[in-house]
Amino acid sequence: MSAAPQASPTATKISVERLDAWYGATHAVRGVSLEIPDRAVTALIGPSGCGKSTFLRCLNRMHELLPSARAEGRVLLDGEDLLSGEVDPVDLRRRVGMVFQRPNPFPTLSIRDNVIAGFKLNGMRGGRAETVERCLRQAALWDEVKDRLGASPLSLSGGQQQRLCIARALAVEPEVLLMDEPASALDPIATARLEELIHELKERYTIVLVTHNLQQAARTSDQTAFFYMGELAEAGRTEQIFTNPRERRTEDYVTGKFG
């Protein structure tokens, strides 16, 4: 199930220009520039602590939750600079959704209400039965939960919880989906289902996926970006990064010499 090579160059959804990010004095992301294509999967790989999560969080300004964190540079979503003061982070996060490393469904809401939490918590109507079914189907969870939509999400397995979190992210109809090691708490079967799901979702969404699993990056992504010590060491078509990297560091990493 290898990703079909991208025949024609697709349009750019997010364009990152010379992005720097700090936690206090720690310089976590250093001058990274990267074009993220529309309706394709971009994988971020690299050794632990190299700044992948930090980079990802800058794409929907989740880094702002930490008072010590700050970012400089430009992140253009459809040409609009996210880091400029004019973009409202709340609106932005409805356009750029996120799925986290550990499944984090809301324990006080039912499975159904978790899917439409983006509406419910905002006091909006719009979370109707069709939305619930559509998103659960998109997340390949519908058949497993359709008979117990009122149950607690904690009664689901970890893999099911993670797919519920994906359904929840899809319900607010984002344009971009950021995933930070979404499979790290899942077993191989649940991981395989998640990868299939990512493959289906890229028809409609732009996906940025952080992963430590190189095979996963190779299987699911169209573009791969290799981060090393806060810098973007190399980025390119996934096939090229894994078979014919330009950089020595990339080659060492993808062939397992370190990391």
Next chain:
Amino acid sequence: MRLRRRLADLAMTGLCALAVGVALVPLASLLWLVVSRGLPGLTPAFLLGRPAPVGDPGGGVGNGIVGTFLMVGLASLLAVPIGVGAGIFLAEEGDGPLGRAIRFVAEVLACVPSIVLGIVAYAVVVIPMGHFSAIAGAVAMALLMVPPLARATEEFVRLVPGTLREASLALGVPAWRTSLRVVVRTALGGITTAMLLAVARAAGETAPLLFTSLNNQYWNLRPDLPTASLTVQIFNFAISPYESWHAQAWSGALALLLLVGVLNLLARFAARDRLGGGSR
């Protein structure tokens, strides 16, 4: 070597059991004393009646129980919004100078003896009003309830995993809505427990009521009048020179113990129910 270890283990286990026993003896004897002396007088008439003059048969603490509920209710109306609100604030943004100041004030207030809180309520409410009242008693109780409420709320809110907050913010839910509808909602079981414990504690207090709500021989539901309370009634029965009133003091004490006990049990159930499901 092995023998010595096992002997030491045995000795320590024995010591622990002994310590538990020593701790339980006063508790058990206290319960026995209250139950054995209070139970005979604990009749429906006693729980539903109002005090009778010395010598008259009968008489009860019904109006005191009602008064206690009235004042605890009023006190909760004051203390819950303030205490829970302060706790949420402390947990969410309490790391600045304002948060430190509030925490300091709450800690100091928690250390103030309850009779001093009664004096404060006397000065602030009774003197301006010109007479004793349920309101004054409720103010004293509220002063007592706010610090533990704020503290417990803060702790329960802090227990809510940060990942839930992130999940909500990442859905485009504004920070204040996230605080209320995700973080506080998830901590609600714990906050309910804290409220019930604070109510139980306030219901058992006598000192702050002695010169705020005073007492009342009659049924009263008006907050601006002096009001009977179970605890002050027990106090008055107990310090009287009459045998029959002493017996009523024991029965009143038993009623109070049951009331506070039920509140504590409810608090435990609230905690188990919600928190058990809330975090895994």
